[in-house]
Amino acid sequence: MISKISIENIASYKAMTTLETDKKVNVVYGLNGSGKSTLSNFLYQLDTPEYQDCSVEMSKGTSLYVYNQKFIEENFYEADNLKGIFSLSKENKNIENDIASTQEQLKTQLLEEEKEQDFTNAERKSIVTKRLKACGITWEIKQEFTGGDRILEGFLDGLKGNKETFYAYLSNLSKPDLKPDKDMAQLKADVEALRGDTAQTYSLLNLLGFDEHEIESDPIFEQVIVGNTNSSVSALMTL
Template sequence: MITKINLNNVASYKSPTALETDKKVNLIYGLNGTGKSTLSNFLNKQTEEKFKNCSVDGLDENKEILVYNQSFIQENFFEPENLKGIFTLSKENKEAETKISNAKKEIEKLEIEKETKDKEFVIEQSSINQKTENAKNTVWKIKTDYSGGDRVLEFCLEGYKGSKDNLFSYIIGLPKPDQKPTKSIDDLKKDLQSISGNNAEKYPYLPKISFPAQIVENEPIFTKQIVGNENSSVSQLIKELGNSDWIKTGLQYLPTEPIKENEICPFCQEKTISNTLLESIKNYFDASYEADISFLKAFLAEYSLIIESIPSKAIFETNPKFETNKKDFEIKRLK
């Protein structure tokens, strides 16, 4: 049996307050705001943080305190909004009924949203259908404009002239070009008329322009610095002069056989050329140097032949279609 209830620092009990009794049945009454609800809430939920300074004396640990107050009603009774005054008892039933009620509200909300979306869908679908029909009519105008009579482009519509839907599906299925076409409908008509029907003209064959010189241009030797034998005694002098070709050209004016005395230098016109100097100059232009020079000469000859194989511009200018395609030709030729 509870003999004493201690309340402190909670709600209206700002200072320690005790309620003592030796009776099994006790009646507590008072004005609003005097702490009756706080007392019952404490007995109902003693473990809550706000009641940490409160306690109960005389209570058997095996006994359960049952409190019937407003909190108990809210937790254990469910009152439907449309049936005021009718309750469902038990905490579990209340939770279930609350979930069902909330679910019904959510369903009603979703149904309203669905109805709104359905109306929007019907309006949007109607707009799409109207736009699609307008597009089909626009595409069908291609058929009426370019078929029948002497319309030379009619052959492009074979198989699609009998159905607006088929022509529309065919047109929208075509891959879209990355760039705007450069030729107009009239240009296409003229091109077609020039190769078909009574107006067909035969033009002379135009040779293909090709330039395979990239193979030569990409040869590794063109990234190499060609120098002579750096172990030669005259290599440093030739480097300082900065013109090994000039030195090599002068070799043809020097004796090919050993000399008895100094010869006249083809560069300075003084008798400074000795056998030793002659051998040093020849050793500078060694086999590796000569091999690189031979490669360059061979590539030059090959490159020259490729240049000469390019058809003359005059060959193209004599063609009747040259003026029409002059711009494209010049771009191709410059590449």
């Protein structure tokens, strides 16, 4: 059994305080803050550095079993939805704590995903808004240069009735590396020269004929020529 407890330099025990007893059963009582919990915590964890100035004397073979708040915290688990009801075993407490920690991490992850989704939706909305604006601008340009004389209107067949179709067509065109050297007035003049009222018609060029290959069908080439092997031109003759 315990015969002497000495506590110093911890919590409310600034000076050395000693409790000596020769009884098997002892009751320690006092006001709140008087040091009862500090005493039980010391007995619960004797080897903790914060109790280095404290000591306990007890008979050989004595085992300490302390049931206090620290023991409850380490060995029992109290579910938030079941106040006052505890689950036994330290393992269960650790598992429950791991579950609670994982649930918090999951909640944090879901919040992050929700933020990412909100950002993605905002970006998509921004893209849609910008696309609609671009459709409107290109449509205005189209109307500006196809109205009136309508000289260039023929190049937009099938694209004059829908802004989206017109914009999609323009978006798929290959963009030139250099700025065109002709303005709209010059382009209209070129088109007018090709198919306007003052357009000039040019006759097509005559096809060129080449009949020389027909010589190979001449009957003379069907004759077999046999030459003298001693002739100076025999090497040029084909048998």
